[in-house]
Amino acid sequence: MPEFLTLLPPDEARSLLLSHLSALQTVSETVDLGSAVGRVLAEDVIAPHPLPDFRRSTVDGYAVQAANTHGASDSLPAYLNLIGEVPMGDKPAFEIEPGQCALIHTGGMLPNGSDAVVMLEYTQETRGAGQTPNPAQEIEIFRSAADGENVIQIGEDVARGQMVQAKGTVLRPAEIGGLAALGITTLRVSNKVRVGLISTGDEVIDPSRSPRPGQVRDVNTYTLAALVAKGGGIAVQYGIIADRFEALKDAAAKALSECDVVIITAGSSASTRDMTADVIRSLGEPGVLVHGINTRPGKPTILGVCKGRAVIGLPGNPVSALVNGYLFVVPVIEKLMGVLPRPKPTALAQLTLNLPSQAGREDWWPVKLTANAQSKAAKYTAAPIFGKSNLIFTLAAADGLLCIPPDATGLSAGEIVEVFLL
Amino acid sequence: MPEFLTLLPPDEARSLLLSHLSALQTVSETVDLGSAVGRVLAEDVIAPHPLPDFRRSTVDGYAVQAANTHGASDSLPAYLNLIGEVPMGDKPAFEIEPGQCALIHTGGMLPNGSDAVVMLEYTQETRGAGQTPNPAQEIEIFRSAADGENVIQIGEDVARGQMVQAKGTVLRPAEIGGLAALGITTLRVSNKVRVGLISTGDEVIDPSRSPRPGQVRDVNTYTLAALVAKGGGIAVQYGIIADRFEALKDAAAKALSECDVVIITAGSSASTRDMTADVIRSLGEPGVLVHGINTRPGKPTILGVCKGRAVIGLPGNPVSALVNGYLFVVPVIEKLMGVLPRPKPTALAQLTLNLPSQAGREDWWPVKLTANAQSKAAKYTAAPIFGKSNLIFTLAAADGLLCIPPDATGLSAGEIVEVFLL
Numbered sequence: 001m002p003e004f005l006t007l008l009p010p011d012e013a014r015s016l017l018l019s020h021l022s023a024l025q026t027v028s029e030t031v032d033l034g035s036a037v038g039r040v041l042a043e044d045v046i047a048p049h050p051l052p053d054f055r056r057s058t059v060d061g062y063a064v065q066a067a068n069t070h071g072a073s074d075s076l077p078a079y080l081n082l083i084g085e086v087p088m089g090d091k092p093a094f095e096i097e098p099g100q101c102a103l104i105h106t107g108g109m110l111p112n113g114s115d116a117v118v119m120l121e122y123t124q125e126t127r128g129a130g131q132t133p134n135p136a137q138e139i140e141i142f143r144s145a146a147d148g149e150n151v152i153q154i155g156e157d158v159a160r161g162q163m164v165q166a167k168g169t170v171l172r173p174a175e176i177g178g179l180a181a182l183g184i185t186t187l188r189v190s191n192k193v194r195v196g197l198i199s200t201g202d203e204v205i206d207p208s209r210s211p212r213p214g215q216v217r218d219v220n221t222y223t224l225a226a227l228v229a230k231g232g233g234i235a236v237q238y239g240i241i242a243d244r245f246e247a248l249k250d251a252a253a254k255a256l257s258e259c260d261v262v263i264i265t266a267g268s269s270a271s272t273r274d275m276t277a278d279v280i281r282s283l284g285e286p287g288v289l290v291h292g293i294n295t296r297p298g299k300p301t302i303l304g305v306c307k308g309r310a311v312i313g314l315p316g317n318p319v320s321a322l323v324n325g326y327l328f329v330v331p332v333i334e335k336l337m338g339v340l341p342r343p344k345p346t347a348l349a350q351l352t353l354n355l356p357s358q359a360g361r362e363d364w365w366p367v368k369l370t371a372n373a374q375s376k377a378a379k380y381t382a383a384p385i386f387g388k389s390n391l392i393f394t395l396a397a398a399d400g401l402l403c404i405p406p407d408a409t410g411l412s413a414g415e416i417v418e419v420f421l422l
Numbered sequence: 423m424p425e426f427l428t429l430l431p432p433d434e435a436r437s438l439l440l441s442h443l444s445a446l447q448t449v450s451e452t453v454d455l456g457s458a459v460g461r462v463l464a465e466d467v468i469a470p471h472p473l474p475d476f477r478r479s480t481v482d483g484y485a486v487q488a489a490n491t492h493g494a495s496d497s498l499p500a501y502l503n504l505i506g507e508v509p510m511g512d513k514p515a516f517e518i519e520p521g522q523c524a525l526i527h528t529g530g531m532l533p534n535g536s537d538a539v540v541m542l543e544y545t546q547e548t549r550g551a552g553q554t555p556n557p558a559q560e561i562e563i564f565r566s567a568a569d570g571e572n573v574i575q576i577g578e579d580v581a582r583g584q585m586v587q588a589k590g591t592v593l594r595p596a597e598i599g600g601l602a603a604l605g606i607t608t609l610r611v612s613n614k615v616r617v618g619l620i621s622t623g624d625e626v627i628d629p630s631r632s633p634r635p636g637q638v639r640d641v642n643t644y645t646l647a648a649l650v651a652k653g654g655g656i657a658v659q660y661g662i663i664a665d666r667f668e669a670l671k672d673a674a675a676k677a678l679s680e681c682d683v684v685i686i687t688a689g690s691s692a693s694t695r696d697m698t699a700d701v702i703r704s705l706g707e708p709g710v711l712v713h714g715i716n717t718r719p720g721k722p723t724i725l726g727v728c729k730g731r732a733v734i735g736l737p738g739n740p741v742s743a744l745v746n747g748y749l750f751v752v753p754v755i756e757k758l759m760g761v762l763p764r765p766k767p768t769a770l771a772q773l774t775l776n777l778p779s780q781a782g783r784e785d786w787w788p789v790k791l792t793a794n795a796q797s798k799a800a801k802y803t804a805a806p807i808f809g810k811s812n813l814i815f816t817l818a819a820a821d822g823l824l825c826i827p828p829d830a831t832g833l834s835a836g837e838i839v840e841v842f843l844l
Contacts, residue, residue, distance in 0.1 A: 087624075088625045091634070106692075152812055157816075158815050183639055201510065212511075222601075223595045227595040322595055343843060387579075390474075398596070399764060
């Protein structure tokens with residue numbers, strides 16, 4: 001059975017696949033800001049004006065000329081004439097001249113002539129305390145203010161013309177807020193990548209049907225559709241195709257013509273896996289790039305590119321298919337959408353037992369995380385879940401995956417490990 | 423300014439708020455499995471049948487009676503009569519008797535009478551090699567097989583009647599696959615929690631409008647709507663309300679009657695923050711639970727419950743509002759939807775510089791993560807982003823938040839820290 005003559009390390013396999021793909025440049029759509037969270041910016045965002053575009057106070061206090069407060073202290077206060085109150089949301093109708101001050105609230109616009117704000121707690125009204133400020137009032141200042149103190153300067157958040165968000169940014173709540181602040185209420189985002197899903201296997205039936213003896217329900221179409229949706233794509237289902245070359249080739253050719261990526265989850269046996277590789281070879285150049293990856297689960301994974309589009313053959317075992325979906329399908333979706341990478345979500349945990357591994361192979365173990373109040377080093381313990389890679393509930397019971405890298409021969413009980421959250 | 427007489431630690435404040443809330447028991451809806459990813463299970467899922475419900479081979483090989491292979495070795499093989507091939511997706515029409523074997527593929531159903539599978543590579547055909555198996559053929563077996571070897575037993579994934587997924591589980595691709603395997607194609611999920619959003623501030627205008635001097639665009643409605651959507655809820659916008667008690671009270675009462683949670687982002691000044699607290703007190707018992715939290719940013723946060731529903735007053739500064747949305751709003755949504763907790767996504771990083779902090783206060787710093795190929799200890803460096811908490815782009819530039827706990831007086835350059843991903 002010379003099925004896998006050369007097993008590529010997963011990082012190398014992924015790089016090879018991605019090197020044959022380029023971002024889908026021309027496809028984007030316009031969305032409202034209110035529905036843009038999770039979408040990918042299709043163009044750079046340039047600030048049309050500075051933020052803020054007027055000088056704002058960061059505290060409640062008195063707008064002053066800083067020089068008028070120099071040397072002020074509890075025992076030797078400065079005395080300033082109160083000339084008014086800055087209205088919220090409007091430009092003050094007055095200017096601050098030497099010896100004057102104005103009441104200002106957090107977020108208020110600094111009057112011309114002022115260059116700093118003294119916090120209320122370092123001041124005292126000398127007459128008419130507690131009443132509306134009147135022009136006759138005098139304010140005692142007990143602290144020296146520096147030029148610019150408690151003031152947000154024009155452009156301190158962003159300058160006019162600044163590139164504030166790069167093409168490829170996945171929009172999170174913070175980015176949405178930045179766009180709102182700049183008045184950008186519609187924007188161009190990348191179209192969602194279309195991922196065609198084909199299941200094979202004469203034993204596989206649709207989940208809505210009742211299996212006869214020897215039949216199993218199609219799991220992979222559903223796990224991979226959910227993964228694609230989470231990864232920012234759109235899954236297009238092509239159903240369950242019989243284990244015959246022509247049928248599989250026809251289905252794959254149709255999917256390839258309609259989608260940006262095609263995934264074939266092979267039947268489990270070696271013969272159907274080989275058929276997947278043959279189909280990929282038949283669909284166009286360069287065809288199969290990688291057949292066999294030095295990882296567990298997922299050794300039989302096939303990575304191919306046909307006419308510029310990725311065609312991936314995943315093992316039929318549900319755990320292998322899903323784990324390798326995380327490893328290879330999500331990065332392809334991100335590459336095609338031009339996504340700027342962010343760190344993958346992980347959790348720090350203490351391993352509960354020794355995990356052996358074969359040197360040279362990258363292992364991905366499902367682990368269950370449990371809160372661990374005792375340890376300062378990690379908030380969780382990670383307990384590996386043992387089970388054959390056909391057993392989807394081993395993965396449903398897991399919080400994440402633990403990677404044992406190729407250069408390790410295992411991990412030891414008590415080690416602090418980084419678990420990739422599912 | 424005796425605004426915050428008692429500042430509660432954030433954990434304590436959150437626990438107090440959550441202790442006044444209970445999961446919304448009665449509201450759930452039915453969805454198709456294909457659109458269930460990210461939703462929350464509204465009832466326990468019980469396996470209606472075992473998985474698998476027939477014995478399956480995990481390899482390509484020969485189904486045998488293990489006892490017939492005992493003692494077999496390269497030099498002394500066992501000889502078994504090949505009686506047929508197991509069809510994929512069907513029950514074999516034959517039984518294995520002593521001295522017999524049958525060709526079986528990965529995922530195939532074990533014939534009655536057999537109890538183990540010997541992998542192809544430990545066998546050899548004695549006659550007619552390479553041809554379709556025929557009843558006259560004999561197979562050499564070079565390895566002893568243990569009872570059950572290379573076989574998935576009935577119920578090995580899940581047993582009939584087993585509770586496989588608990589109410590409150592957030593459905594990820596793996597859970598979706600488990601449900602597909604059991605033939606559960608429609609299911610009950612929790613309704614999305616409705617979160618009413620009210621902005622206040624006479625200086626605040628809708629992002630679609632052009633600000634006059636002194637005006638700023640409403641950021642908080644948009645960041646919080648995105649956060650609510652990510653957290654599994656539905657945001658309902660009540661617009662920007664003037665800084666007047668009656669107007670704010672009317673808007674909040676309307677939101678409270680239509681939503682499960684109400685968030686008021688206060689104007690920035692102390693007086694409008696106090697107004698928010700007064701409004702919450704006016705809406706029903708118990709009213710304000712917490713006014714002032716020992717955290718930065720977010721000290722002025724107000725946590726309240728009125729008539730069993732959470733009403734939260736967040737600071738008007740965009741960074742404070744969003745950070746405290748992560749700290750207090752998301753946990754409320756999860757509590758109301760009965761979500762079973764999972765670890766929060768983090769990344770491990772090495773801090774680039776010293777970060778001082780005030781003992782007793784919990785600080786949340788925005789940090790930028792950069793890949794750090796040199797270090798074995800952490801894949802990233804974390805550089806704190808400095809900026810006033812009014813500057814939304816400090817958060818848009820951040821990959822995550824770094825927490826300095828209340829019992830620390832800071833963190834040191836070079837320390838390995840866990841960064842909470844935004």
